[in-house]
Amino acid sequence: MELRQLRYFVAVAEELNFGRAAARLHIAGPSLSQQIKSLERDLGVRLFERDRRTVTLTAHGETLLPQSRALLEQADALRRTARGFAASEPVRLGYVSWRPPDLAERVSGVAQLLVDTWVMPSHTQAARVSDGSIDLAICWVRATDLAEQELSGRLLGADRLFAVSAGDESPVRARDTVVLVDADTEAWASWNIYAVEFARATGAAVERIDDHGITGPAFFDHVRRLGRPIVSSPKRDATPLPRGFVRRPVVDPIPVWTWALVSRQDELRPAVLAAVDALTRDVKVDFDPATSWLPADDPFHQA
Known part of the structure; x- marks a missing residue:
C-alpha cells in the first residue's frame, strides 16, 4: 500500500466518478482504475461498488475513508515540517x-x-x-x-567564449585564434585543460605564459604582443577593455564553457x-x- 494509492482512493471517494477523479489527479482513467484494484487487493476488501453509470463506497470504503484522509494529512504535515527544517x-x-x-x-x-x-x-x-x-x-x-x-x-x-583583438568586431574562426596556457597549474589547471583540448580540436595556437596573463592587464599585453585574436577565459575580470580592442565572436566552432x-x-x-x-x-x-x-x-x- 502506498500513499499515492490512498490519494487516489480519496479522490474517487470524493468525486464518485473515475473520469472526474482521473482528471483531478492528472492521470489516465485506466491507470486510476488499476491502482484502485491494486489497493483493494492489498487491503483485502472492496472499496467501491461500480457499474457503468454509478460509483458508490462500500461499507468498508466508508469506514476507511476518514482514516485514509488522516494518514494523508499526517504525511503532508511531515513534509511541511521537513521543509521547515531544510529552510x-x-x-x-x-x-x-x-x-x-x-x-x-x-x-x-x-x-x-x-x-x-x-x-x-x-x-x-x-x-x-x-x-x-x-x-x-x-x-x-x-x-x-x-x-x-x-x-x-x-x-x-554556460558561457560562450569570445576572442579579444584590435580592429573590428567580425567573427573569427577558432583555428585563427590563440589560447593562453599558464605555467601556474595550481591557479589555472581547469582553464589549461580546456584551452589545450580546444587547440587540439580546432587548430588554434597555444601560447605558453608564466605571468598569470589569462586575465587582467597582462592579458591585453599578450594581445598587443601577439597581434592575433586571443580567446578570453570565462574568469570574470573588472579590467576595462582598452581603447581599440574589441570582443569578437569565435565560430567554426563556438567554444562553450559550462x-x-x-x-x-x-x-x-x-x-x-x-x-x-x-x-x-x-x-x-x-x-x-x-x-x-x-x-x-x-x-x-x-x-
Missing part, C-alpha cells in the same frame, strides 16, 4: 567567478544559503565539496573529476538536496550542439 539549515556554497544573479531568490524558503567569500579555481572548489569543507560549488568539472571524487554535477549555466552545480553523491541533507533542485530547475542554455564545442569529457556534452 533553516545553512548550505555552504563556493564559486569561481560566476553565479546566477538571482541565486538567493531561487533558494528562498528552501534553504539558508551561505555563499563562501573565498573565490577559488574550479578544481579547488570541487575538492572542497568532496572533503566536506563546503556543500555545493559552482565550477567547471569533467566527468572524470565527478567520478573520481564521488561528486554529482548538474548544469547551472558551469556545474557540484554536490556529493552521498549527500542526504534535505536542505542541500532542496537547494540543488531549486537552483537547477528549468535551467536552459541556448547553444546549438551542431555549431558549439565542448571538451569530450564535459559531463554535459550530450545535454
Whole structure:
C-alpha cells in the first residue's frame, strides 16, 4: 500500500466518478482504475461498488475513508515540517567567478544559503565539496573529476567564449585564434585543460605564459604582443577593455564553457538536496550542439 494509492482512493471517494477523479489527479482513467484494484487487493476488501453509470463506497470504503484522509494529512504535515527544517539549515556554497544573479531568490524558503567569500579555481572548489569543507560549488568539472571524487554535477549555466583583438568586431574562426596556457597549474589547471583540448580540436595556437596573463592587464599585453585574436577565459575580470580592442565572436566552432552545480553523491541533507533542485530547475542554455564545442569529457556534452 502506498500513499499515492490512498490519494487516489480519496479522490474517487470524493468525486464518485473515475473520469472526474482521473482528471483531478492528472492521470489516465485506466491507470486510476488499476491502482484502485491494486489497493483493494492489498487491503483485502472492496472499496467501491461500480457499474457503468454509478460509483458508490462500500461499507468498508466508508469506514476507511476518514482514516485514509488522516494518514494523508499526517504525511503532508511531515513534509511541511521537513521543509521547515531544510529552510533553516545553512548550505555552504563556493564559486569561481560566476553565479546566477538571482541565486538567493531561487533558494528562498528552501534553504539558508551561505555563499563562501573565498573565490577559488574550479578544481579547488570541487575538492572542497568532496572533503566536506563546503556543500555545493559552482565550477567547471569533467566527468572524470565527478567520478573520481564521488561528486554529482548538474548544469547551472554556460558561457560562450569570445576572442579579444584590435580592429573590428567580425567573427573569427577558432583555428585563427590563440589560447593562453599558464605555467601556474595550481591557479589555472581547469582553464589549461580546456584551452589545450580546444587547440587540439580546432587548430588554434597555444601560447605558453608564466605571468598569470589569462586575465587582467597582462592579458591585453599578450594581445598587443601577439597581434592575433586571443580567446578570453570565462574568469570574470573588472579590467576595462582598452581603447581599440574589441570582443569578437569565435565560430567554426563556438567554444562553450559550462558551469556545474557540484554536490556529493552521498549527500542526504534535505536542505542541500532542496537547494540543488531549486537552483537547477528549468535551467536552459541556448547553444546549438551542431555549431558549439565542448571538451569530450564535459559531463554535459550530450545535454
